[in-house]
Structures are given as C-alpha cells and as structure tokens.
Amino acid sequence: MAIVEVNHPLIQHKLTFLRNKDTDTKTFRETLNEIAGLMTYEATKELKLEETEVETPLMKTKSYILPDKAVAVVPILRAGLGMVDGILALVPTAKVGHIGVYRNEETLEPVYYYCKLPTDIAERKVILVDPMLATGGSAIYAIDYLKENGVTDITFMCLVAAPEGLAKVIKKHPDVDIYAAKIDQGLDENGYIYPGLGDCGDRIFGTK
Numbered sequence: 585m586a587i588v589e590v591n592h593p594l595i596q597h598k599l600t601f602l603r604n605k606d607t608d609t610k611t612f613r614e615t616l617n618e619i620a621g622l623m624t625y626e627a628t629k630e631l632k633l634e635e636t637e638v639e640t641p642l643m644k645t646k647s648y649i650l651p652d653k654a655v656a657v658v659p660i661l662r663a664g665l666g667m668v669d670g671i672l673a674l675v676p677t678a679k680v681g682h683i684g685v686y687r688n689e690e691t692l693e694p695v696y697y698y699c700k701l702p703t704d705i706a707e708r709k710v711i712l713v714d715p716m717l718a719t720g721g722s723a724i725y726a727i728d729y730l731k732e733n734g735v736t737d738i739t740f741m742c743l744v745a746a747p748e749g750l751a752k753v754i755k756k757h758p759d760v761d762i763y764a765a766k767i768d769q770g771l772d773e774n775g776y777i778y779p780g781l782g783d784c785g786d787r788i789f790g791t792k
C-alpha cells in the first residue's frame with residue numbers, strides 16, 4: 585500500500601487553475617485531463633511488461649511491450665469521467681468501465697445507480713478515478729464493488745484528497761495504492777474538501 589502525493593511542478597501549476605473559481609468550463613475540463621495524464625505516468629510505473637522481439641532498420645533486438653490485458657480505467661460517475669481521456673492518451677489499450685455513484689447531500693453516503701465493467705476486468709490492473717476523495721464513501725463503495733467482481737490490483741487516482749477520507753479508505757482497503765495531486769486541509773461542514781475546488785462534477789459539465 586502506498587499514498588503518493590504527486591508533487592510535480594507541472595501538476596501543482598495546473599492544479600492552481602482548477603482551484604480558481606473563475607476558471608471556465610472548457611479550461612477546467614482540458615486541465616483536469618492534462619493532470620490525469622501526468623499522474624498516469626507516475627501511477628503506472630510498476631506495470632509489468634512482456635518481452636518481445638522487434639526489427640529496427642539495423643537489426644533484430646529484444647524489447648518490451650504491455651500485455652494485451654494490462655489496464656482498465658474505471659471512472660466513478662460523473663466527475664471521474666473528467667480524467668478518462670487524459671489517461672487513455674497514455675494507455676490507449678486500456679478498457680473503460682463505469683461505476684455510477686452519487687453522494688446523498690444530507691447523509692453524504694454513496695448512492696449506487698449504474699455499473700458496466702469490461703468482462704475481463706479481473707485480469708487487469710484497474711485505475712479507479714474520481715478527482716475528489718472527500719469522506720471516502722464513494723471510493724470505498726467502488727473498491728468494494730470492483731473486488732466483488734474479482735479485481736485484485738487496484739490503484740485509486742484522485743486530484744485532491746481530504747486526510748479523513750484517505751484514512752478511511754486505507755483502513756478498509758490497505759492493499760490499494762492511492763495517488764493524489766494534493767492532500768488538502770480537510771472537510772467543511774457540508775463534506776466539501778477544504779480549500780478544494782468545489783463540486784468537480786458541476787465544474788466539468790457546467791451544471792451549476
């Protein structure tokens with residue numbers, strides 16, 4: 585198990601634009617995908633490769649490729665969708681599953697409404713994505729769901745995490761690696777990450 589805050593200057597620079605309440609929807613969406621791509625570089629560094637042989641213009645040589653069933657990306661709807669294209673730009677062979685979970689605004693408990701996973705998901709490393717890890721309820725629900733479907737290798741990737749939510753996820757799922765661009769101060773009285781960037785789903789899709 586590892587918690588990794590990806591402190592790369594480009595990521596921290598771009599995160600500033602996502603935090604800014606005046607950033608427009610188009611810029612927000614593009615920047616979120618750019619960060620997701622940069623974080624993917626870090627989060628996939630332990631991927632196993634297969635040996636192959638390739639013919640260069642000069643000679644045959646040993647080289648390495650990802651196995652066919654290396655990776656699946658699973659966004660938690662809706663906000664997780666905002667990271668998918670950035671990840672697929674780096675891992676185009678990844679399959680994509682979807683888990684629909686929203687937060688009940690009063691109880692902050694996750695409410696399930698949709699799921700579609702690749703049939704061979706248990707054979708893949710799953711990168712589960714949601715930009716915001718707040719109370720941890722949505723992440724724990726989705727990880728439970730993936731494990732019930734046979735997945736054994738899960739990395740959770742988010743943009744901003746609250747320490748209290750992180751602690752809950754690690755306690756319930758100590759085998760899951762978590763990558764965050766930033767671990768923030770905490771949660772406010774409404775369960776929003778502080779200072780955070782607001783409601784990420786609404787900012788991606790312009791729904792408020």
Ligand SMILES: O=c1ccn([C@@H]2O[C@H](COP(=O)(O)O)[C@@H](O)[C@H]2O)c(=O)[nH]1
Pocket residue numbers: 660661662663687692694714716717718719720721722723749775776777778780781782783784785
């Ligand atoms: O500041 C925030 C906090 C949460 N969200 C949305 O909620 C879920 C995660 O909340 P949990 O309490 O961890 O279940 C996440 O999917 C976000 O969509 C947010 O946008 N901003």
Ligand SMILES: O=P(O)(O)OP(=O)(O)O
Pocket residue numbers: 660661662663664685686687688722783784785786
């Ligand atoms: O997790 P929520 O409730 O913020 O839902 P969405 O991601 O669809 O905005």
Ligand SMILES: [Mg+2]
Pocket residue numbers: 660661662663664685686687722785
């Ligand atoms: Mg959500």
